[in-house]
Amino acid sequence: MADPLMSVGVADVVAALLLGCFCLIWFTHVIALIYGKYKLHRPPPPAFLMKTEVPGVSILKPLTGVDPNLRSNLETFFKLDYPKFEILFCVQDNGDPVIDLLQQLMKEFPSVPCQIFVGGERVGINPKINNLMPGYGASQFPLIWVCDSGIRVSRDTLTDMAGHMTDNIGVVHQLPYVCDRKGFSSLLEKVYFGTAHARMYISANVLGILCVTGMSSLWSKKVIDDAGGLEVFSQYLAEDYFMAKAVVDRGLKASMSNQVAQQNCGTYSIRAFSSRMSRWTQLRVTMIPFLAMWEPMTECFLLGLICSWAFHHLFVWDPVTFFIFHITAWMISDYLQFRTCQMMGAASVNKFEFLIAWLLRETLTYWWFLRGATSRSIKWKTGKFRLRCGGTAEEV
Numbered sequence: 001m002a003d004p005l006m007s008v009g010v011a012d013v014v015a016a017l018l019l020g021c022f023c024l025i026w027f028t029h030v031i032a033l034i035y036g037k038y039k040l041h042r043p044p045p046p047a048f049l050m051k052t053e054v055p056g057v058s059i060l061k062p063l064t065g066v067d068p069n070l071r072s073n074l075e076t077f078f079k080l081d082y083p084k085f086e087i088l089f090c091v092q093d094n095g096d097p098v099i100d101l102l103q104q105l106m107k108e109f110p111s112v113p114c115q116i117f118v119g120g121e122r123v124g125i126n127p128k129i130n131n132l133m134p135g136y137g138a139s140q141f142p143l144i145w146v147c148d149s150g151i152r153v154s155r156d157t158l159t160d161m162a163g164h165m166t167d168n169i170g171v172v173h174q175l176p177y178v179c180d181r182k183g184f185s186s187l188l189e190k191v192y193f194g195t196a197h198a199r200m201y202i203s204a205n206v207l208g209i210l211c212v213t214g215m216s217s218l219w220s221k222k223v224i225d226d227a228g229g230l231e232v233f234s235q236y237l238a239e240d241y242f243m244a245k246a247v248v249d250r251g252l253k254a255s256m257s258n259q260v261a262q263q264n265c266g267t268y269s270i271r272a273f274s275s276r277m278s279r280w281t282q283l284r285v286t287m288i289p290f291l292a293m294w295e296p297m298t299e300c301f302l303l304g305l306i307c308s309w310a311f312h313h314l315f316v317w318d319p320v321t322f323f324i325f326h327i328t329a330w331m332i333s334d335y336l337q338f339r340t341c342q343m344m345g346a347a348s349v350n351k352f353e354f355l356i357a358w359l360l361r362e363t364l365t366y367w368w369f370l371r372g373a374t375s376r377s378i379k380w381k382t383g384k385f386r387l388r389c390g391g392t393a394e395e396v
């Protein structure tokens with residue numbers, strides 16, 4: 001009689017591995033849904049609110065040009081309800097109209113300590129770091145909040161972030177999300193950041209996998225200085241990942257704040273979003289190739305398609321029925337995830353519009369990945385770079 005173990009073929013092993021992947025990915029849905037519901041939009045940590053002495057924060061704002069929402073986004077920083085902070089505006093180019101705008105705002109809010117730095121300092125290839133260097137050098141406080149130009153905040157955002165900065169934490173970051181803006185392309189961004197992105201970002205952080213986006217992140221200045229200063233990270237385009245790595249390498253942790261990062265850039269389109277997604281893929285593929293190469297497998301359609309074969313092979317389940325169930329359950333889970341990310345007071349999203357935006361995002365993601373994974377030349381604002389394996393880059 002044949003040994004049953006000997007009759008296990010390659011197809012059985014592949015199908016079993018796929019079953020494992022399937023469970024793992026569905027597990028990320030469960031983690032992100034539960035943790036997102038428990039964590040997001042809660043008030044700032046109560047113990048911090050009781051403190052009489054809070055750490056001062058230097059806000060670093062890298063700026064390149066003006067968009068229709070910039071004024072109102074910047075205004076929210078002048079209205080922050082936090083006792084000790086300064087805003088250090090870093091403008092990349094001399095003659096940028098943003099300088100006039102900043103001067104107007106500084107007149108309007110004379111009690112907020114601010115400075116403007118123009119032209120940056122060339123310490124490496126990362127233009128954002130180069131731009132931030134003079135502001136970083138002038139910063140007075142032990143905490144540094146790097147906050148990109150397109151972000152707006154609530155009055156208690158800084159309290160929430162600083163409240164997460166305990167002794168064992170080196171960086172507090174916000175889950176990227178998007179404000180309500182007009183048009184379908186804005187909904188598409190919202191659907192991405194509220195579904196696939198939120199799922200991976202939250203579950204990675206819950207599982208202790210390093211996943212920090214630098215668009216709104218509060219750093220211990222001591223840790224950055226210990227690592228050699230901000231300039232050390234100017235050799236990478238994805239400075240945020242390597243700064244977070246420096247935190248972890250020093251035995252400290254990253255903490256996700258209760259509030260989401262409210263992206264509210266005034267110029268947006270499907271084309272611009274697609275380029276951004278491919279640019280980010282390029283960064284991940286060169287930085288963490290062995291993880292990033294699995295990304296398409298973590299997406300709904302491809303996972304469903306491959307696993308419908310695996311489940312048919314293992315359990316003789318009908319692949320079409322399996323695929324339909326998988327997609328429907330995924331979409332419902334994504335809709336629930338999306339609702340956990342939506343901010344209080346956000347306009348409700350019509351379920352049909354959500355469905356269209358979701359289908360488009362789920363389809364376009366393979367194209368974005370393919371474009372990102374097959375090209376090393378990267379464009380960011382006015383700069384052109386060539387990425388090297390490991391995450392460093394050269395300017396071209």
Ligand SMILES: CCCCCCCC/C=C\CCCCCCCC(=O)N[C@@H](CO[C@@H]1OC[C@@H](O)[C@H](O)[C@H]1O)[C@H](O)/C=C/CCCCCCCCCCCCC
Pocket residue numbers: 021024028128148197200201203204207209210211212213214215237238239240241280281283284291292294295297298
């Ligand atoms: C079979 C299972 C295998 C799991 C494989 C997981 C593969 C990963 C899948 C999805 C990735 C999700 C990525 C989440 C966020 C990434 C966003 C991003 O790419 N941001 C980069 C760019 O940010 C800008 O960079 C310039 C800076 O100046 C700007 O301010 C930034 O906004 C950023 O550089 C990258 C940051 C961190 C990337 C780490 C990704 C690790 C993902 C691991 C997820 C694993 C979850 C596994 C759960 C089982």
Ligand SMILES: O=c1ccn([C@@H]2O[C@H](COP(=O)(O)OP(=O)(O)O)[C@@H](O)[C@H]2O)c(=O)[nH]1
Pocket residue numbers: 061062063064092127128131147148149150215276380381382383
């Ligand atoms: O050449 C550059 C490119 C970007 N930035 C700043 O870096 C931040 C992030 O830029 P962007 O929104 O383009 O990055 P993304 O989030 O799309 O990766 C913004 O505040 C930009 O003003 C900069 O100072 N110089």
